Amino acid sequence: MNLTKLIALLLVTVVVSAAQADPEADRLAFRELYQQKFPAVDLAEFKDGVYAIDEKMREQWLEMEDFPAYEIAIDEGEELYETPFANGKTYADCFGDDPGIKHNYPIFDESVAEVITLEVAINKCREDNAEKPLPWLVGELAEISAYMAFSTRGKSFDIKIDSAAAQEAYENGKQFYYTRRGQMNFECRSCHQQNVGHMLRAEKISPSLGHTTHWPVYRGSWQYVGNIHKRFQECNIQVRAVPFEAQSAEYRNLEYFLTYMSNGMELNGPGSRR
Amino acid sequence: MKKLTLLVLLSLLLMACGNSEQTAKQTNTEPAESKTLTSTDTAESTDIDGLIQQAEDLYAQSLAAKHAWTVNRDLLKDAQRLAQDGDMDQAIANAEEAIKLAKLALIQADAEKDLWQKRVPQ
Numbered sequence: 001m002n003l004t005k006l007i008a009l010l011l012v013t014v015v016v017s018a019a020q021a022d023p024e025a026d027r028l029a030f031r032e033l034y035q036q037k038f039p040a041v042d043l044a045e046f047k048d049g050v051y052a053i054d055e056k057m058r059e060q061w062l063e064m065e066d067f068p069a070y071e072i073a074i075d076e077g078e079e080l081y082e083t084p085f086a087n088g089k090t091y092a093d094c095f096g097d098d099p100g101i102k103h104n105y106p107i108f109d110e111s112v113a114e115v116i117t118l119e120v121a122i123n124k125c126r127e128d129n130a131e132k133p134l135p136w137l138v139g140e141l142a143e144i145s146a147y148m149a150f151s152t153r154g155k156s157f158d159i160k161i162d163s164a165a166a167q168e169a170y171e172n173g174k175q176f177y178y179t180r181r182g183q184m185n186f187e188c189r190s191c192h193q194q195n196v197g198h199m200l201r202a203e204k205i206s207p208s209l210g211h212t213t214h215w216p217v218y219r220g221s222w223q224y225v226g227n228i229h230k231r232f233q234e235c236n237i238q239v240r241a242v243p244f245e246a247q248s249a250e251y252r253n254l255e256y257f258l259t260y261m262s263n264g265m266e267l268n269g270p271g272s273r274r
Numbered sequence: 275m276k277k278l279t280l281l282v283l284l285s286l287l288l289m290a291c292g293n294s295e296q297t298a299k300q301t302n303t304e305p306a307e308s309k310t311l312t313s314t315d316t317a318e319s320t321d322i323d324g325l326i327q328q329a330e331d332l333y334a335q336s337l338a339a340k341h342a343w344t345v346n347r348d349l350l351k352d353a354q355r356l357a358q359d360g361d362m363d364q365a366i367a368n369a370e371e372a373i374k375l376a377k378l379a380l381i382q383a384d385a386e387k388d389l390w391q392k393r394v395p396q
Contacts, residue, residue, distance in 0.1 A: 029395040178390040180382060183343045183375070189393055242342035250340065 023161050023170055023260055030261045033193060034209045046210035047265050049273070053197050054204050061272070070146055070218040070270040073225040077147025080140055085129040091144070094125035100151035103158055103267050106256045108166035115169050115252040118145055119227055136246035137230040142216045146225050149216060149269030157213070157267065159260045173257030176250055177208075182241030188254075191235075203274070212259040214271030225270060228255060322357045325369035329353065332376030341383035346375040 034046060038053050045052040051061045081091050081099060095101055105118040116124075122144055123133035134141035161170050177188045191200065192208040199205075215228040222230075229251045233243035244250045329350050336342040353368035 026394065033395045174394065175390055178393040179386045180389070181341055181386070183345050183379075185382065187390070187393065193395075237344060240344045242337065242344055242347060244340075 023167070026174065027261055027263060031209060034196070034207050037196060038207075043209075044266065046207055047213040047262075047268050049210055049214060049271070050204050050206035052210070053207065057204060064272055068218070068272050069220075070216075070225050070272055073143045073146040073216075073218065073270065074150045076140075077143035077145070077150075080144050081147050085126070085131050087129055089129050091122070091125055094121070094128065095148075098151070099148045100153075100155060102145075102149050102152035102269070103155040106159070106252060106259060108161065108163070108169055108256070110163060110165065113165045114249070115173075115256045117247065117252055117255055118148060119229075120247055120252070122148075136227065138222075138224055138226045142225045142227050145227060146216050146270040149214075149267065152267045153269070155267055157259055157263045157265055159256070159263050161260065169253050170257055170260060172249075173253035173255070176254045177257055182236065182239035184239040184241075186239040188235070190239075208258060208261065210262055210265055212255065212262050213265050213267050214269040216269065217271045217273050219272075220274045322353075322362055322365050322369060325366060325373070326350070326353055326357060329369045329372040329376065332373055332380070336376050336379040336383065339380060339383035341379050341386070343375055343379050346372055346379060349375065 031043060034041075035043065041052050048058070048061075051058040084090050091099070102118055105121065106115045107121075108114070109116045119136060119141055122141060123136075126133055134144075161167055180187050180190075188208065191205050192211070195205050196207045197204060212228065215231075216225050217228075217231070218225045219231075227246070229246040232251050232254060233246065236243040333342065333346055333350055336346065349368050349372040353365050353372060356362075356365035356368060
């Protein structure tokens, strides 16, 4: 290889590297932003969501956690998880003996070049075993997910971005997070970074760092346990944007990005919120 | 005398027929007037149909751009309903507002293609 070709190759490499974002640099900058806003809050505490940044709300939440409303969902999820399919197999045949695997999700499945959330994986397991898929947002799927989240408690997110296709999905999720939409012209960042900790009517706005650690969640306003895509839809509707379908590529990519931002953080789902 | 009586009766009969023809003519005029009114209605209806179609097309474009607004969708539905109910003035107002909002949503979609990158923390 002559010198001209070598220089050209180096230049191409530099240009391509500059165009591609580094997810790890994104994650560190993301964390830094919240550390600067809340210097008194330990990074690990952000797994508790808004209760990490408001002492009085935290006290109320800890009292709620003595008899959490999501407890029934965990029990029912466990029963569903262990009930054999018609073919005699169970979820354990798909996921292994330990249901505590939520810290690895979402994954990027290279074979289909798509982000696979835990809920998608659960329904895929059902379909692979000739069972009908469950509705995405609430009910049995959320209960199985709650049981798996509970079994994962104490483990830390270990989300991988190992290929150009995975990075593209991550970038799409990042773009979604920082894109203004709806008549209110809001991004996810508008509330969860720029106005984090401020009041929105009677609610304090939660930080995005740790947003995915505690799902699914029993919300007082719902009166049941639901998945994070239900909350994504609500956020979109609140800014007057037409929401996307649950488990759409848009929301799966957003979950992939958000979860990567919380990489290394401990899971403590399912959660309860007002 | 008989001839005279027959002549008078014939005249009366002809007069009666003439009156009845005149009445019939007047009766025909009324539907003609209401036909004119219906034409106006049709013209208004065509206008609102065109506006709703334009609003639907623009809303579909905002959906395809993944930037549709709920308020736009609601206005469009209301415009369709009001047009069906015959409240043309309000239907036109809603359709025009829906068109305006859909155009704004498309401007947002276009602007955000690049702007989002400036908001990523470095």
